[in-house]
């Protein structure tokens with residue numbers, strides 16, 4: 001079986017950013033207006049006043065300072081508090097397709113490829129803007145790649161699951177080069193009126209090119225191994241779906257957007273991620289002391305510090321577990337790939353690292369990479 005090489009990554013970052021202070025100011029304007037509107041019920045003890053949000057809490061609890069978004073104006077309008085992303089004509093590229101095409105071209109540049117070199121496109125992300133036709137087939141059309149394309153969703157772990165699928169296809173000979181893209185518009189499923197989670201997500205799109213070693217034009221990174229794990233949990237859940245209209249009683253309810261029990265996620269997922277990385281390295285014959293990078297999913301700084309401490313058996317140095325969530329927040333499946341994209345340059349041949357994502361499902365995916 002052929003070796004699989006990661007030859008290029010690409011990134012699309014939306015042009016607007018929102019700081020914690022901007023987000024909190026808007027949230028608190030809305031809270032004060034709500035409390036004023038409900039003044040009588042609050043005075044009568046029938047309602048609790050809504051508590052305000054606070055930038056210091058957000059940074060301390062999550063490590064997030066800002067996030068890039070597809071539409072700043074709509075999110076920061078206290079009367080609206082959600083992005084405004086107008087519908088497009090069916091003949092125009094959809095928003096996710098446009099993000100994917102930009103990130104893909106960036107990755108093609110690094111891999112020294114053009115679109116017609118690609119045999120397959122996988123769009124792997126948490127939310128597709130429609131059920132069909134697959135966004136991936138649209139990306140294939142607007143890029144001009146040949147072969148096949150399909151969508152897949154494993155929430156925050158979509159990229160690593162996509163990388164395993166792509167690697168297996170290349171190893172088995174069903175494709176020589178695959179583009180895997182992660183157009184994440186997380187602000188579309190975020191409840192900006194929920195104090196516990198309104199700060200969590202941002203938008204971005206990443207792209208990765210995997211190739212068979214015999215056709216790769218750049219040195220890149222050898223995929224030493226991929227591993228997937230899932231175990232059912234309701235602690236991160238979104239009940240939006242095509243059957244919502246068949247259950248009118250639930251339309252517009254909170255559970256049709258992202259909801260989580262953050263504390264439980266933290267406690268249950270961290271040990272499992274550390275276990276997976278450690279066992280995956282061990283089974284691949286790679287001592288932890290040989291690993292110079294953990295490109296982890298970017299949801300919470302303390303989570304990543306805990307996981308890297310468990311893996312290394314000591315505190316990780318900042319360059320060993322790069323952080324991008326301070327600037328990007330949680331961009332779901334794109335997060336670990338952004339960390340790799342921004343923090344893998346200049347590493348010498350033989351350097352090893354693990355790209356690892358985790359999230360709803362629960363799901364964990366790890367990809368061991370070695371610089372060629």
Ligand code: COA
Nearest residue numbers: 053054057061062156195196262263265266299300359360
């Ligand atoms: N501003 C001020 N206070 C806030 C607040 C806000 N925006 N949001 C919550 N609080 C309060 C809570 O009400 C609670 O108050 P209490 O102690 O009086 O009850 C307190 O702060 C602690 O809240 P808690 O939700 O327990 O905080 P936390 O330390 O668990 O941090 C997360 C919350 C979400 C940042 C954290 O749990 C997390 O990131 N978990 C991992 C989630 C994850 O990885 N998810 C994957 C998604 S794909």
